[in-house]
Amino acid sequence: MKNPIAVLGAGSWGTALAVLLAHNGHEVNLWARNQEQCATISADKENKKYLPGVIIPDQVSLCNNIQEALSDTEFIVSAVPSHSVREIAQSICPYVHEGTIIINTAKGFEPKTHLRLSQVLKEELPDYCHDHIALLSGPSHAEEVGKNLPTALVVAGDCQSSAEKVQDIFMNRFFRVYINLDLIGVELAGALKNVIALGTGISDGLGYGDNTKAALITRGLAEITRLGVSFGADDKTFSGLAGLGDLVVTCTSMHSRNRRAGIQIGQGKPLKQVLSNMGMVVEGVNTTEAAHHLARQAGVIMPITEQMFQVLFHGKDPENAVISLMTRSKTHEGEGEMLSSGNDPL
Amino acid sequence: MKNPIAVLGAGSWGTALAVLLAHNGHEVNLWARNQEQCATISADKENKKYLPGVIIPDQVSLCNNIQEALSDTEFIVSAVPSHSVREIAQSICPYVHEGTIIINTAKGFEPKTHLRLSQVLKEELPDYCHDHIALLSGPSHAEEVGKNLPTALVVAGDCQSSAEKVQDIFMNRFFRVYINLDLIGVELAGALKNVIALGTGISDGLGYGDNTKAALITRGLAEITRLGVSFGADDKTFSGLAGLGDLVVTCTSMHSRNRRAGIQIGQGKPLKQVLSNMGMVVEGVNTTEAAHHLARQAGVIMPITEQMFQVLFHGKDPENAVISLMTRSKTHEGEGEMLSSGNDPL
Numbered sequence: 001m002k003n004p005i006a007v008l009g010a011g012s013w014g015t016a017l018a019v020l021l022a023h024n025g026h027e028v029n030l031w032a033r034n035q036e037q038c039a040t041i042s043a044d045k046e047n048k049k050y051l052p053g054v055i056i057p058d059q060v061s062l063c064n065n066i067q068e069a070l071s072d073t074e075f076i077v078s079a080v081p082s083h084s085v086r087e088i089a090q091s092i093c094p095y096v097h098e099g100t101i102i103i104n105t106a107k108g109f110e111p112k113t114h115l116r117l118s119q120v121l122k123e124e125l126p127d128y129c130h131d132h133i134a135l136l137s138g139p140s141h142a143e144e145v146g147k148n149l150p151t152a153l154v155v156a157g158d159c160q161s162s163a164e165k166v167q168d169i170f171m172n173r174f175f176r177v178y179i180n181l182d183l184i185g186v187e188l189a190g191a192l193k194n195v196i197a198l199g200t201g202i203s204d205g206l207g208y209g210d211n212t213k214a215a216l217i218t219r220g221l222a223e224i225t226r227l228g229v230s231f232g233a234d235d236k237t238f239s240g241l242a243g244l245g246d247l248v249v250t251c252t253s254m255h256s257r258n259r260r261a262g263i264q265i266g267q268g269k270p271l272k273q274v275l276s277n278m279g280m281v282v283e284g285v286n287t288t289e290a291a292h293h294l295a296r297q298a299g300v301i302m303p304i305t306e307q308m309f310q311v312l313f314h315g316k317d318p319e320n321a322v323i324s325l326m327t328r329s330k331t332h333e334g335e336g337e338m339l340s341s342g343n344d345p346l
Numbered sequence: 347m348k349n350p351i352a353v354l355g356a357g358s359w360g361t362a363l364a365v366l367l368a369h370n371g372h373e374v375n376l377w378a379r380n381q382e383q384c385a386t387i388s389a390d391k392e393n394k395k396y397l398p399g400v401i402i403p404d405q406v407s408l409c410n411n412i413q414e415a416l417s418d419t420e421f422i423v424s425a426v427p428s429h430s431v432r433e434i435a436q437s438i439c440p441y442v443h444e445g446t447i448i449i450n451t452a453k454g455f456e457p458k459t460h461l462r463l464s465q466v467l468k469e470e471l472p473d474y475c476h477d478h479i480a481l482l483s484g485p486s487h488a489e490e491v492g493k494n495l496p497t498a499l500v501v502a503g504d505c506q507s508s509a510e511k512v513q514d515i516f517m518n519r520f521f522r523v524y525i526n527l528d529l530i531g532v533e534l535a536g537a538l539k540n541v542i543a544l545g546t547g548i549s550d551g552l553g554y555g556d557n558t559k560a561a562l563i564t565r566g567l568a569e570i571t572r573l574g575v576s577f578g579a580d581d582k583t584f585s586g587l588a589g590l591g592d593l594v595v596t597c598t599s600m601h602s603r604n605r606r607a608g609i610q611i612g613q614g615k616p617l618k619q620v621l622s623n624m625g626m627v628v629e630g631v632n633t634t635e636a637a638h639h640l641a642r643q644a645g646v647i648m649p650i651t652e653q654m655f656q657v658l659f660h661g662k663d664p665e666n667a668v669i670s671l672m673t674r675s676k677t678h679e680g681e682g683e684m685l686s687s688g689n690d691p692l
Contacts, residue, residue, distance in 0.1 A: 139560030149554050150672050152561035154679055176561070176672055178679040208495050210599040214485030215498035215522070218591035225585075239571075239585055240679045245564035252598045253556040326496050326522055333500055333524040333586045 004029050005075040005169065008066070008088055010041060011280075012050040012142035013105055014079030017170075019051075020145060021077075022059035024172055030060050031069035033080075038064040054146035070095040075103065075169060077136075081281040082108030082191075085117045089124035096125060101132045101162050103155075107190035107246075108283040109290035116187045131159040134166045135183060137190040138241035139249035141256075145175065152176040154242050156186035178241065185237030188228040190246055194258045194284030195291050196220030197250035199308050201262015202318045212322075216304060217251050223302040227291065230298040258284040265311065266318050288312055350375050351421040351515065354412070354434055356387060357626075358396040358488035359451055360425030363516075365397075366491060367423075368405035370518055376406050377415035379426075384410040400492035416441040421449065421515060423482075427627040428454030428537075431463045435470035442471060447478045447508050449501075453536035453592075454629040455636035462533045477505040480512045481529060483536040484587040485595035487602075491521065498522040500588050502532035524587065531583030534574040536592055540604045540630030541637050542566030543596040545654050547608015548664045558668075562650060563597050569648040573637065576644040604630040611657065612664050634658055 002025075007018040010032035018030040032038035041047050042062035045055055063069045070076065070092060080088050085106055096102070102121060110120050122130050138153030145151055155170070155177055157163040167177045180186055199220060200213045225238040237243055250256045261282045264274040275282060292309040295302045307324055310316035348371075353364040356378035364376040378384035387393050388408035391401055409415045416422065416438060426434050431452055442448070448467060456466050468476050484499030491497055501516070501523050503509040513523045526532055545566060546559045571584040583589055596602045607628045610620040621628060638655040641648045653670055656662035 139557050139564070141555065141557055144555035144557045147555070149558055150549075150561065150668060151557040152565070152672075173669075173673055178677060180679045203496075209487065209490035209493070210595045210601065211485050211487055211490045211497040212495055214591045214595035215496070215587065217594050218485070218585075218587050219498070221585065221590065237679075239564075239567065241561065241564050244567065244590065245560045248563050248594055248598075249556045249560035252594075255556065322496060323519075326498075327519060331524060333526045333583075 002026060003072045003074050004061075005077065006031065006069045006073045007077045007079055008069065008092075009033070009079035010037065010047060010050070010062070011079060012047070013140075014077070015041075015047040015051040015056070016054070016142035016145045017077055017079060017105070018060045019054055019056055020172070020175060021169060022057045024169065026059065026169060028060045029069040029073065030056075030062050031066055032062060032064060035064045038062050051142060051146050066091050067095060074099055075101050075166070077103045077105065079105045082106045082117060082283055082286070083111050083281070086110060086120050086124060089121050093125055096129055098128050099132075100129060101134060101165060102129060103134045103136055103166055105136050106283075107137060107194065108287050109191055111286050114290040114293050116184065116191070118183060118187060131157075132162045133157060134162055135186055135190070136166065136170070136177075137186050137246065139245040141249065141253060143255055148174045150174050150176075152178065152241055152245070154178045154180045154186055154240065156180045156183045156242070158183055180237060180240065180242065182234040182237045184231060185228055185233030186242040188231060188233055189224065189238050189240075189243035191283070191287050192224035192227065192291055193243065193247040193250055195288045195305050195308055196224065196247055197256055197258040198262040198265070198282075198284040198288065198312075199304050200251040201256075201259040202266035202308075202311065203262075203322065204259070205263040205266020206319055206322065208322070213251060217247060220304050221247055223300075223304055224291075227295055227298060227300045227302060230300050231294070257282050261285070271312055285312060348372060349418045349420050350407075351423065352377065352415045352419045353423045353425060354415065354438075355379070355425035356383065356393060356396070356408070357425060358393070359486075360423070361387075361393040361397040361402070362400070362488035362491045363423055363425060363451070364406045365400055365402055366518070366521060367515060368403045370515065372405065372515060374406045375415040375419065376402075376408050377412055378408060378410060381410045384408050397488060397492050412437050413441060420445055421447050421512070423449045423451065425451045428452045428463060428629055428632070429457050429627070432456060432466050432470060435467050439471055442475055444474050445478075446475060447480060447511060448475060449480045449482055449512055451482050452629075453483060453540065454633050455537055457632050460636040460639050462530065462537070464529060464533060477503075478508045479503060480508055481532055481536070482512065482516070482523075483532050483592065485591040487595065487599060489601055494520045496520050496522075498524065498587055498591070500524045500526045500532055500586065502526045502529045502588070504529055526583060526586065526588065528580040528583045530577060531574055531579030532588040534577060534579055535570065535584050535586075535589035537629070537633050538570035538573065538637055539589065539593040539596055541634045541651050541654055542570065542593060543602055543604040544608040544611070544628075544630040544634065544658075545650050546597040547602075547605040548612035548654075548657065549608075549668065550605070551609040551612020552665055552668065554668070559597060563593060566650050567593055569646075569650055570637075573641055573644060573646045573648060576646050577640070603628050607631070617658055631658060
């Protein structure tokens with residue numbers, strides 16, 4: 001019998017991935033932080049709170065003890081939000097060994113430090129783990145994966161053979177996994193797209209249409225690509241599933257928390273109230289702050305991110321933010337990438 | 347007083363552009379092919395059939411005589427479908443002069459010849475016009491432009507100064523126009539995106555979700571970019587408004603005829619019935635045939651286009667087409683662009 005796979009975090013995505021892995025023939029230990037929630041999911045054979053309607057098969061064992069979840073496992077799938085990644089890394093550290101592959105699925109930066117999550121994992125885990133850190137990313141709403149609707153993603157990592165192992169455990173007829181060795185690109189694309197998703201949500205909340213949204217998506221992808229490239233990412237990654245694909249799904253789907261939060265902001269609700277309404281983590285808010293910081297650091301102009309930062313953290317009226325974007329001076333497409341050129345790139 | 351601008355074709359897009367130009371302070375001659383329709387729009391001060399709810403200002407004069415529409419004009423905006431572009435070019439030929447700028451707005455290929463529309467215009471118009479042929483493209487549903495919702499587009503052409511003149515007449519606070527001198531790229535992107543829009547419509551019609559659609563958009567953009575690059579286009583154009591932007595809006599909006607046609611096909615309706623239901627031109631059907639032909643010619647693998655061709659012209663079951671796409675062998679992202687590599691790029 002094969003060793004079990006550990007999935008840490010029983011939110012919607014952790015649950016969907018545990019079910020998928022079980023359908024692929026693996027034993028899965030699904031760790032839920034909350035003891036009561038753990039018992040409820042286990043008794044119901046369903047995660048009624050975060051992934052209702054999807055039956056959890058017997059190959060998935062719920063557990064509340066992280067040591068127990070990790071015993072004899074070769075693969076650890078982390079499905080906790082960005083702000084919990086360091087804590088999780090510290091918790092798993094005593095139990096990893098040379099062959100362990102760690103697969104992060106969160107998309108964001110660590111709050112305050114603005115570190116990418118693979119950087120956080122590398123800070124906390126032993127050196128021999130560093131090559132075996134992978135990231136699963138791409139357009140993949142848990143609700144749809146739970147229903148076996150066709151989905152395509154990427155697995156990113158520094159090591160080809162680890163990435164192939166991750167591809168092997170996840171891939172099936174409905175879940176297509178591509179390998180991309182540009183880890184930094186996949187990480188930045190997946191995180192930064194949430195800034196643009198908040199922005200398109202705001203546009204929707206203001207009552208603007210599909211034309212406006214498409215312009216924000218296109219120009220938004222251009223600016224997050226510029227930032228990524230300045231940190232060494234491959235621009236092609238941003239045109240791929242982890243960039244464009246995830247951006248499109250996040251900006252157009254009602255499953256997206258970032259978009260839904262943006263809609264409420266566009267309708268005039270204050271940020272604090274929006275975040276408390278959501279009841280779940282809205283990664284895009286923290287990511288906007290990180291992106292604003294990184295753009296300054298790299299000297300990259302990001303007009304949409306800048307306006308989002310002003311709206312979220314300085315109370316700028318969203319309608320004025322859109323007007324600021326639409327009334328910039330005339331330009332050529334693709335012109336004016338860097339601060340030093342003095343051009344306006346939107 | 348400035349010379350009037352001619353807009354040829356009083357469908358939704360021609361009407362929306364005529365109204366926009368009038369709001370920008372221009373006199374506009376809006377030519378409608380059908381005499382009765384021309385009289386009705388003129389009397390109603392509204393195009394109730396194709397752009398209901400938008401008042402046509404007095405600066406727009408409806409006319410049914412093409413010579414009259416073109417008298418003393420420096421700009422001719424062609425807003426007829428792809429299959430009528432040659433006929434329109436022949437009609438305007440006697441009235442053009444050295445300074446005339448011709449702006450095509452159709453997105454497609456000429457049926458049967460599979461020529462790009464600027465090639466058709468160049469075949470029919472005098473040499474001195476060739477540098478002054480421009481194309482207005484990008485994510486721009488007429489219904490939303492008519493409501494002054496923020497919209498961003500590109501004007502493409504071989505000649506910088508002509509493109510700047512076009513930018514000047516159209517640009518306003520709600521309608522942002524970028525210049526892109528990659529005419530072939532803008533033309534191919536605008537046309538080919540309709541193949542993918544039909545495909546995502548089919549996916550929606552089959553009941554698949556946002557994940558599937560995002561994967562089709564991403565991999566679709568990759569394959570139409572490959573084809574474009576093989577014909578000399580700049581790959582960046584495909585990541586811009588005329589490519590990605592227009593693709594996103596076409597694949598996610600109910601305003602899109604190509605998407606709506608795809609949905610009906612996905613629901614199992616025969617192509618003939620779908621086309622007769624639509625009552626308007628569905629450019630993507632002819633474009634799929636053209637793209638299939640051009641891909642063969644260039645030796646470029648286009649898995650989605652190939653499946654679309656099989657569904658539209660050889661009666662392949664749409665669900666089997668999706669399965670064919672999802673069960674290709676495992677690959678790296680960005681791998682296997684050309685036939686000669688022997689890889690499957692989806």
